[in-house]
Amino acid sequence: MTISNSLRSQPDASGHFGSFGGRYVAETLMPLILELEKVYKEAKQDPTFEAEFEELLRSYVGRPNPLYYAGRLTEALRADSPDGKGAKIYLKREELNHTGAHKINNCIGQALLARRMGKKKVIAETGAGQHGVATATVAALFGMECKIFMGAKDVERQKPNVFRMKLLGAEVIPVVSGSQTLKDAMNDALRHWVSNVHDTFYIIGTAAGPHPYPELVRDFQSVIGKEARQQIVEIEGRLPDLLIAPVGGGSNAIGLFHPFLDDVDVKMIGVEAAGEGLTGKHAASLAGGASGILHGNRTYLLQDEDGQITEAHSISAGLDYPGIGPEHSWLHEIGRVQYMPITDDEALASFQKLAALEGIIPALESAHAIASAEKVAPTMDADQIIVVNLSGRGDKDIFTVADALGVEM
Amino acid sequence: MTDRLATRFAACKEAGRAALVTFVTAGDPTVTATPAILDALVAGGADIIELGMPFTDPMADGPAIELANLRSLGSGTKTKDIFHLATTFRARHPHTPLVLMGYANPMLIRGSEWFANQCREAGIDGVICVDTPPEEDAEIGPALRAAGVHLIRLATPTTDAARLPTVLDGASGFLYHVAVAGVTGKQQAAQTAVEQAVEKLKAATDLPIAVGFGVRSAEQAAAIGRVADGVVVGSAIVDIIGSHGDAAAPFVQEFVATLSGALKANSPHFRETAA
Numbered sequence: 001m002t003i004s005n006s007l008r009s010q011p012d013a014s015g016h017f018g019s020f021g022g023r024y025v026a027e028t029l030m031p032l033i034l035e036l037e038k039v040y041k042e043a044k045q046d047p048t049f050e051a052e053f054e055e056l057l058r059s060y061v062g063r064p065n066p067l068y069y070a071g072r073l074t075e076a077l078r079a080d081s082p083d084g085k086g087a088k089i090y091l092k093r094e095e096l097n098h099t100g101a102h103k104i105n106n107c108i109g110q111a112l113l114a115r116r117m118g119k120k121k122v123i124a125e126t127g128a129g130q131h132g133v134a135t136a137t138v139a140a141l142f143g144m145e146c147k148i149f150m151g152a153k154d155v156e157r158q159k160p161n162v163f164r165m166k167l168l169g170a171e172v173i174p175v176v177s178g179s180q181t182l183k184d185a186m187n188d189a190l191r192h193w194v195s196n197v198h199d200t201f202y203i204i205g206t207a208a209g210p211h212p213y214p215e216l217v218r219d220f221q222s223v224i225g226k227e228a229r230q231q232i233v234e235i236e237g238r239l240p241d242l243l244i245a246p247v248g249g250g251s252n253a254i255g256l257f258h259p260f261l262d263d264v265d266v267k268m269i270g271v272e273a274a275g276e277g278l279t280g281k282h283a284a285s286l287a288g289g290a291s292g293i294l295h296g297n298r299t300y301l302l303q304d305e306d307g308q309i310t311e312a313h314s315i316s317a318g319l320d321y322p323g324i325g326p327e328h329s330w331l332h333e334i335g336r337v338q339y340m341p342i343t344d345d346e347a348l349a350s351f352q353k354l355a356a357l358e359g360i361i362p363a364l365e366s367a368h369a370i371a372s373a374e375k376v377a378p379t380m381d382a383d384q385i386i387v388v389n390l391s392g393r394g395d396k397d398i399f400t401v402a403d404a405l406g407v408e409m
Numbered sequence: 410m411t412d413r414l415a416t417r418f419a420a421c422k423e424a425g426r427a428a429l430v431t432f433v434t435a436g437d438p439t440v441t442a443t444p445a446i447l448d449a450l451v452a453g454g455a456d457i458i459e460l461g462m463p464f465t466d467p468m469a470d471g472p473a474i475e476l477a478n479l480r481s482l483g484s485g486t487k488t489k490d491i492f493h494l495a496t497t498f499r500a501r502h503p504h505t506p507l508v509l510m511g512y513a514n515p516m517l518i519r520g521s522e523w524f525a526n527q528c529r530e531a532g533i534d535g536v537i538c539v540d541t542p543p544e545e546d547a548e549i550g551p552a553l554r555a556a557g558v559h560l561i562r563l564a565t566p567t568t569d570a571a572r573l574p575t576v577l578d579g580a581s582g583f584l585y586h587v588a589v590a591g592v593t594g595k596q597q598a599a600q601t602a603v604e605q606a607v608e609k610l611k612a613a614t615d616l617p618i619a620v621g622f623g624v625r626s627a628e629q630a631a632a633i634g635r636v637a638d639g640v641v642v643g644s645a646i647v648d649i650i651g652s653h654g655d656a657a658a659p660f661v662q663e664f665v666a667t668l669s670g671a672l673k674a675n676s677p678h679f680r681e682t683a684a
């Protein structure tokens with residue numbers, strides 16, 4: 001196998017994944033983006049950078065987290081499957097990380113880069129507050145000043161995470177522009193960054209944005225797939241048949257998928273949020289969008305015929321974004337990964353099912369992946385293996401779920 | 410086709426003053442109100458019109474222009490309306506250069522060739538695409554050049570000497586110097602910083618240099634006009650539209666006249682006649 005035949009050698013030198021990705025930013029940001037690219041290249045060559053990253057993942061984040069065989073879920077699905085059907089379902093337990101989701105992996109990596117670039121201030125955008133909490137956490141760990149941009153509507157909806165961020169010493173800035181949700185938080189973070197480029201590092205929370213962000217976020221999150229690969233081989237003596245992960249911007253999914261991209265027998269499903277259904281309000285940019293340019297990259301976007309961005313909807317705030325990381329757009333176009341829409345209602349059902357069957361309350365984002373596994377496992381042979389990324393824990397979502405179920409708390 | 414931008418910059422130079430470049434968002438507050446506002450800019454003494462193409466997510470703009478974008482989209486402005494506004498402007502004002510400024514997604518959604526041809530047919534002289542740096546020129550540059558529409562590039566306080574040739578390669582019409590590292594309408598640049606920047610840019614290119622971002626008053630415009638070939642005023646005009654809405658045209662004209670007067674007062678010819 002030569003490097004050029006590998007699906008793991010993207011992006012190209014100019015930051016493109018096929019026709020996606022790139023660097024669509026204002027000129028003011030270009031020099032900084034180019035510097036970040038240079039610093040990241042150097043860091044990748046520097047064994048002390050990797051050693052420090054790995055040590056923090058071990059001692060601070062709590063890695064490696066387990067790969068857990070979800071026996072009761074597997075058996076429950078087999079009971080409703082034809083004879084000999086019902087694949088084994090394993091869960092990659094990202095929800096056991098410090099701060100309760102995969103987001104921290106990326107934040108540690110980017111904070112190390114910020115320090116390398118001599119920046120003492122970090123900013124981030126957040127929707128549900130998971131990435132905001134993870135960023136505030138590493139800012140405290142590294143002694144950096146931290147500002148979190150969060151849509152005013154989300155500040156209202158996610159009070160516990162807002163308080164967490166404040167406890168961690170971050171300033172939470174409610175964004176009142178536009179639709180007052182994640183995409184507007186990202187706009188305002190970019191506006192702040194452009195005005196403070198000299199001393200501020202932008203910790204982007206997903207595998208999107210201008211090059212080199214999609215690449216470096218993927219690399220930091222690839223620890224998920226590397227661990228899962230080693231663990232499944234230890235347990236089962238072979239690679240899995242299918243990987244499933246939820247896709248907001250796509251960081252946990254690409255982190256799981258990337259180390260397996262060249263393993264032709266490993267299939268992959270990225271789960272998009274279909275909200276109220278693809279004919280109603282949703283957040284499935286691959287199933288319901290088209291190629292366009294937003295937030296520094298060319299990728300699939302929800303937009304109208306004039307290229308105006310339309311509002312996304314998902315019950316899961318972490319999937320409620322009208323775009324997707326550019327590498328996913330590319331993997332979708334070349335057909336390497338299949339993307340499946342899952343609705344709010346399906347995710348809600350799986351949220352409850354996993355809690356009841358396995359004693360694990362998943363994040364609503366992760367519940368989308370569980371719902372997908374529930375659909376696919378019964379069509380696969382009983383000796384086949386699925387690995388689902390349990391990207392986060394669901395404590396943050398209990399109010400939303402109670403509300404959706406009409407339960408008074 | 411005559412090059413309206415080159416002609417206008419040459420005429421201003423001849424008159425010994427900087428060109429006044431004024432920005433408004435197309436369709437702000439409504440598509441029906443825009444023609445009168447554009448006419449008011451010209452009547453007030455604007456030399457070049459920058460017409461903003463509204464976008465839902467104007468990341469490089471401060472609150473004033475962001476609100477203008479949302480007012481315009483909120484009142485239903487479509488891309489076809491913007492080209493119609495340009496076409497009718499061109500018919501009323503055959504010589505005033507018109508530059509379309511905006512973001513890549515609305516410009517490129519139907520393909521760069523479609524966009525470039527629409528621009529040419531509507532009599533648009535140049536395009537500023539805020540979020541397409543030289544590194545992504547292939548998205549828009551070739552199509553505009555083929556259609557004979559200028560691609561106007563931006564140089565900013567972070568564009569250092571090593572990078573400047575990259576920005577200038579493929580730039581035409583004029584060079585837009587963004588005076589502050591930031592978004593539109595927020596901070597003001599220090600006059601000495603503007604002077605130093607313009608001097609460096611002039612040493613590197615023969616393109617006219619227009620300076621914008623944060624220019625709000627006649628005094629500031631006059632000071633910048635003493636060193637640059639053009640002065641861009643946007644948010645201050647957009648604020649007037651924000652407060653007066655459909656009835657903004659006369660207020661816009663009055664304000665633009667003070668800017669224009671201040672730039673003309675820089676001219677040696679003006680000083681001679683005044684003396």
Ligand SMILES: Cc1ncc(COP(=O)(O)O)c(C=O)c1O
Pocket residue numbers: 101102103127128130131205206207246247248249250251252253317318319363365366391392393
């Ligand atoms: C638990 C969890 N999973 C998934 C996501 C989606 O993000 P991404 O697609 O970048 O992994 C989020 C985002 O907030 C999240 O909190």
